[in-house]
Amino acid sequence: MSLEEQRELKTKYYNEAIRYMDNAKETLQKAGKEDYHYKDSKYVRTASGTAYNGVLIALDGWFILKEIQRQKKGTRKDRQYYEKGLTEIDKKLLKSFETVYNVLHLNGYYEGETAVKIIQTGLEFAYEIIERIKP
Numbered sequence: 001m002s003l004e005e006q007r008e009l010k011t012k013y014y015n016e017a018i019r020y021m022d023n024a025k026e027t028l029q030k031a032g033k034e035d036y037h038y039k040d041s042k043y044v045r046t047a048s049g050t051a052y053n054g055v056l057i058a059l060d061g062w063f064i065l066k067e068i069q070r071q072k073k074g075t076r077k078d079r080q081y082y083e084k085g086l087t088e089i090d091k092k093l094l095k096s097f098e099t100v101y102n103v104l105h106l107n108g109y110y111e112g113e114t115a116v117k118i119i120q121t122g123l124e125f126a127y128e129i130i131e132r133i134k135p
Helices: 003-031 041-065 079-089 091-110 116-131
Strands: none
Touching: 003 041, 003 116, 041 079, 041 091, 041 116, 079 091, 091 116
16 A cells, blocks of 8 residues: 555544544533533433444554454444454554443443543543544
8 A cells, every 4th residue: 555545544534533523522512511420311322422433433444554354344343353453553552442442332322421521531542542543
């Protein structure tokens, strides 16, 4: 893959991941805040799921660049696939991914966690991962 193709790929995946993160932040604003918690868990769940998917998009792009074997088309996104890929290329980033998975996907999306600091921590780690593919 030429440098120009790599730059185009990075730009495409980075922009898409950032678009997801922007949507997640907009959705969180709709949740409103009261003391240390968001008021409406529905918006927090939606924002958490959107941010997590943004991370997966960034990782998909990074894995293409690093020539990590892609998941078969039509299969569900699998956490183990991303963990295995990160183990091969960046174990430090694997820890960040585990945090994003636990905070945003499990606690934010599935459990409806509303603590502002917890969700913000998940978003910070999400941005850390996405920044790795920044063109």
